[in-house]
Amino acid sequence: MANKALPRPDMPGPQPVEQTKVTSVPVQPAAPLLRASGGEVPDRIFKSAMTACGLAVLAVLAVIVYELISGSRLSWHAFGFKFFAASDWDPVNEHFGALPFIYGTLVSSLLALIIAVPLAVGVAVFTTEMCPKGLRGPLSFFVELLAAIPSVIYGLWAMFVLVPLLGQHVQPYLQRTLGWTTLFDGPPIGYSMLAAGIILAIMIVPIVSSITREVLMVVPQHQREAVLALGATRWEMIRIGVLRNARAGILGGIILGLGRALGETMAVTMVIGNNPQIAKSLFAPGYTMASVMANEFSEATGDVYISSLIEIGLALFLVTIVVNALAQLLVWTVTRGQPARGNA
Amino acid sequence: MPEATVTTALHSVPPISLRRRFTDHLMTGVAVLTVLLVLAPLVAIFGYLVYRGVGAIDWAFLTQTPKPVGESGGGMANAIVGSALILGIASLVGVPFGVGAGIYLAEFGRNSMGRAIRFTADVLNGVPSIVIGVAAYAMLVLHRHFSALAGGVALAIMMVPTISRTTEEMLLLVPQALREAAYGLGVPRWRTTLSITLRTATSGVITGVMLAFARVAGETAPLLFTTLGNTFWNLHIDQATAALPLQIYVYANSPYDDWHRQAWAGAFVLIVLIVTAVAAVRYAVRRGTFGAA
Numbered sequence: 001m002a003n004k005a006l007p008r009p010d011m012p013g014p015q016p017v018e019q020t021k022v023t024s025v026p027v028q029p030a031a032p033l034l035r036a037s038g039g040e041v042p043d044r045i046f047k048s049a050m051t052a053c054g055l056a057v058l059a060v061l062a063v064i065v066y067e068l069i070s071g072s073r074l075s076w077h078a079f080g081f082k083f084f085a086a087s088d089w090d091p092v093n094e095h096f097g098a099l100p101f102i103y104g105t106l107v108s109s110l111l112a113l114i115i116a117v118p119l120a121v122g123v124a125v126f127t128t129e130m131c132p133k134g135l136r137g138p139l140s141f142f143v144e145l146l147a148a149i150p151s152v153i154y155g156l157w158a159m160f161v162l163v164p165l166l167g168q169h170v171q172p173y174l175q176r177t178l179g180w181t182t183l184f185d186g187p188p189i190g191y192s193m194l195a196a197g198i199i200l201a202i203m204i205v206p207i208v209s210s211i212t213r214e215v216l217m218v219v220p221q222h223q224r225e226a227v228l229a230l231g232a233t234r235w236e237m238i239r240i241g242v243l244r245n246a247r248a249g250i251l252g253g254i255i256l257g258l259g260r261a262l263g264e265t266m267a268v269t270m271v272i273g274n275n276p277q278i279a280k281s282l283f284a285p286g287y288t289m290a291s292v293m294a295n296e297f298s299e300a301t302g303d304v305y306i307s308s309l310i311e312i313g314l315a316l317f318l319v320t321i322v323v324n325a326l327a328q329l330l331v332w333t334v335t336r337g338q339p340a341r342g343n344a
Numbered sequence: 345m346p347e348a349t350v351t352t353a354l355h356s357v358p359p360i361s362l363r364r365r366f367t368d369h370l371m372t373g374v375a376v377l378t379v380l381l382v383l384a385p386l387v388a389i390f391g392y393l394v395y396r397g398v399g400a401i402d403w404a405f406l407t408q409t410p411k412p413v414g415e416s417g418g419g420m421a422n423a424i425v426g427s428a429l430i431l432g433i434a435s436l437v438g439v440p441f442g443v444g445a446g447i448y449l450a451e452f453g454r455n456s457m458g459r460a461i462r463f464t465a466d467v468l469n470g471v472p473s474i475v476i477g478v479a480a481y482a483m484l485v486l487h488r489h490f491s492a493l494a495g496g497v498a499l500a501i502m503m504v505p506t507i508s509r510t511t512e513e514m515l516l517l518v519p520q521a522l523r524e525a526a527y528g529l530g531v532p533r534w535r536t537t538l539s540i541t542l543r544t545a546t547s548g549v550i551t552g553v554m555l556a557f558a559r560v561a562g563e564t565a566p567l568l569f570t571t572l573g574n575t576f577w578n579l580h581i582d583q584a585t586a587a588l589p590l591q592i593y594v595y596a597n598s599p600y601d602d603w604h605r606q607a608w609a610g611a612f613v614l615i616v617l618i619v620t621a622v623a624a625v626r627y628a629v630r631r632g633t634f635g636a637a
Contacts, residue, residue, distance in 0.1 A: 046534030047452060053444025054453065054461045057508065060501055061464050064471070067482040122378025130375055139379065146386050148618070150562020152589045153611045156596050157389045160396075160604070202385045209382070233360060233368035256470070263472020265565035266593060290474045290565070297481065297569040298490075306486075313478035317471060324470030328463070 064317070072311035074303055083311060089276045089292075091300070096308040098315065100276040104193070104286035105316070108268060109261040111197030111282070112204055117254055119201075120208035121243075127209075128216040129238050140213065147206035155270030158199040163190035163271055166198075171283055185281040191273035194282040199267045204257040211256060215249030215334050216242055252330030259323040263316060265290040289316045397612025400605045406613075410575045410591075416602035420610050422577045423586040424617075426492070429579060430571060430587055431561055433496025438503030439553055443542075445504065446511020446549070451537055453512070462509075469505040476501050477566030485570055492578070492585040495571035499563060503556040510552025514545040547629045554622045561618050564589035588614050 075083060079096060086097025127139050167190030174184045219242050227241035243250070273285020274295060289312050300306045404419045411418030445465070449458055480498035484491065518541045526536040542549065564587075567573075572584040573594065588610055595607035 040532075043533045046537070050444050050448040050452060053441050054448035054457070054508075056441050057445050057461050057465050057468065057504060060504065061468055063483065064476065064479040064501075067479045068475075071478075071482040071486070119378045119382050122375045123382050126375040126379050130372060142383060142386060146382075148558055149389060150564070150589060150614060150618075152562060152564040152593050152596075153393065153615065154389070156592060156607055156611055157392060159596055161388065161392055205382050231360070233364055235368040235371040236364070238371075259470045263470075263474065265472065265474045266589075270593070270596065290472060293474050293478060294565055294568055297478070298572055310478055310482060313475050317475045320470055320472055320475070321467055324467050325463075327470075328466050 068310060068314040068317055072307055072314045074307035075311040076307075078304055079308075083308070084315070087276075087278060091296075091302070091305050094302060094304050096304070098289070098308075098312050100278050101287055101289040101292050101312060102315070103278050104272065105262055105288040105290070107282075108193055108196040108200055108272065108286065108288055109258055111193065112200030112261045113254065113258055115197060115201035116205045116208060116257060120205045120253075120257070121212055121250065123205070123209045124212035124216055125238055125243075128213055129234070129242065140210070143206050143209055146202070147210075151203070151264065151266040152270075154199055154203055155267035158195060158267060158271045162199060163195050166190045166192070166195055175283075182280060183282050186279075186283040188283060189273075189285075191271055191285055192283045193272065193279075193286045196268045196272040196286070196288070197282070199271055200261045200264055203264060203267060204261050207260055208253045208257040211253030211331060212246075212250050215246045215253065215331070218249075218334060219245045246334065248330050249334030252327045252334065255323055255327035255330065259320050259327060262323065263290055263320050265294050269294045289313075393608070393612055393615065396605075396608035397615075400609035401612065405606060405609050409577060414600070416600075418606075420586075420588060420591050420606065420613070422574065423588045423591040423610070424613065426571070426574065426578065426586040427561070427588040427617075429581070429585060430492050430495045430499065430567070431557070433493060433581060434499035434503060434560060435553075435557065437497060438500035438556070439507060441500070442504045442507025442553070442556070443511050443549060445508035446515065446552075447537060447542065449508060449512040450515035451533075451541075462512075465505040465508050468501075469509075472565075473498075473502060473563055474565040474568075477568065477570055480566065481569050489582075490570065490572035490584040491582045492571050493581045495567045495585070495587065496581070498566035498570050499560040502560050502563065502566070503553075506556040506559065507549075507552050510555065511545075511549050514548030514552065515541055517548070518544045550625060550629045554625050558618050558622050561621070562589055562614055564593050568593075588617075 075096065078094075079086070083096065084098050084102065086095075087099040088095050088097050089100065090096070123139075123143060127136055127143075131139060167188050171184070171188030171190070171192075171194070175188065178184050223241045223245055224237055227237045232240065268288055269291040272288060272291060274287050274291060275285040276287045276292070277284065279286070293309055293313055293316075297306075297309055300309055402419075404417055405421075406419060406424070407421050408417070408419040409422045410420070445461065449462060452458070453461065476498050480494050480501070484494035484497060522540055522544060523536055526540045527533075531540070567587050567590050571587055571590070573590045574584045574586040576586075578585045592607045592610040592614065595603040595610065598604070
């Protein structure tokens with residue numbers, strides 16, 4: 001040992017350590033911290049308290065599942081699987097079928113994806129690959145600001161700006177030019193599946209684009225350089241070197257956006273027209289699973305009615321769980337265990 | 345002749361064809377266009393919100409309770425206070441659990457249970473807010489009655505995943521050497537975690553908390569059938585309570601122009617409250633951490 005070789009009069013070396021063996025009761029004045037904050041017992045209490053908080057996360061999910069399942073038992077016994085195939089929603093005679101709501105949820109979400117995905121990927125590509133460095137920060141800040149606007153304010157804006165705009169200008173135009181597809185049939189009243197799809201698209205762009213951006217940024221730089229060295233233009237580099245490598249992650253971001261669109265409530269409820277029907281035209285009003293819960297829960301009377309609404313909640317819950325878990329796994333494979341932050 | 349061969353090799357590279365160059369420029373243009381298309385609604389929404397909101401706010405709006413149906417005037421004072429009450433409950437319940445779960449994940453969570461909790465938190469984060477509202481309804485309202493508590497709990501459930509995941513991330517950023525230094529001084533683990541690790545990561549943790557807060561502050565769906573709304577003052581946590589987002593929703597759907605005006609005023613107040621809350625806490629944290637250092 002080095003200090004053995006250099007004995008000094010004022011420092012007796014290793015001997016004092018032997019004199020005061022490390023015991024459970026510290027006697028040295030040099031250990032006030034240890035004494036002040038106790039020994040092992042508080043440590044164990046601390047660990048179990050934190051573990052309890054962690055377990056609470058699991059417990060919350062378990063409680064949600066339990067409440068939804070026990071709440072929907074009545075409706076399940078009354079209708080069984082037919083609940084998801086029947087399309088009559090008649091609270092007076094207590095006949096409930098969820099098909100129009102499932103249809104409305106799926107169509108509005110898919111419409112939103114069709115509009116939002118190209119925009120979101122375009123924004124992500126622009127911010128990571130094309131724009132000057134100084135613009136990158138402010139741009140992603142503004143896009144993420146969209147995510148901070150409460151859903152009810154989107155709905156308010158859509159009711160007073162988007163819906164009149166659609167009804168007076170966009171829908172008549174679409175009818176004239178694309179009316180033959182029968183997707184754009186019916187009176188242009190604004191409140192429609194189309195309005196719901198557009199407002200949903202605006203709302204999910206930030207999530208899809210922020211996850212896509214994250215995924216694009218983990219594509220290694222040498223991939224880009226290799227493609228450029230082969231003589232590719234910038235777009236070819238992006239297409240071959242970047243987008244192709246990031247496919248799985250981008251898909252994860254899109255599915256996460258789908259999960260958000262499926263469960264979005266307020267803005268959709270305010271513009272979709274709330275009419276439980278299955279119409280082919282995007283101009284017709286519709287109804288979604290989330291909207292029917294939002295509109296009818298607080299006024300529902302009768303156990304079967306409430307139970308049917310809870311069953312719709314359970315169905316929506318299961319679908320979003322599957323969709324989100326899938327998206328989470330896809331994003332995790334690309335970013336290696338980091339949480340998908342656009343979700344926050 | 346090595347130089348000559350290099351020159352010929354360079355010359356033999358075909359120039360980038362017109363078509364490829366055109367595609368390159370076209371795609372750049374498309375990308376710029378998508379950015380403009382995405383920013384347009386943002387500008388439109390904020391612009392219209394300020395345009396309709398600023399003019400609509402008056403003293404009565406901020407100090408009075410709603411007038412009966414059809415009468416103009418009145419305000420949303422009770423809804424503003426009600427929102428504060430509900431958010432207070434949500435933060436009191438959600439923040440300790442969220443930070444605690446984050447500490448667990450960062451300090452003790454390198455095992456299969458940690459992975460399970462992490463995955464559950466991420467999944468819980470994606471559960472639609474209305475479904476959480478339904479669960480809170482079934483749990484706290486169904487055989488009792490509408491209450492601010494039920495709404496607060498629903499919002500707390502939404503806060504926990506965000507807070508725990510950001511807390512974990514921030515704690516993991518604290519260098520291991522700091523923890524080791526504390527252990528070396530004989531500081532026990534709990535004390536190290538609380539006064540060294542957590543203290544170092546404070547500003548990050550609080551940012552996460554504010555993110556979660558801002559997210560739930562504008563939530564309407566889980567409050568619809570838990571706190572229900574109320575046109576009068578209420579400060580009891582076991583009674584139906586007004587909330588700003590709920591009031592905006594109800595007024596927006598009404599046929600009255602004056603209520604539409606108040607909905608815009610409410611939306612403006614809501615945005616301002618969210619932004620100032622976030623900004624104030626960020627400012628305080630920045631000053632606090634630099635002051636202590």
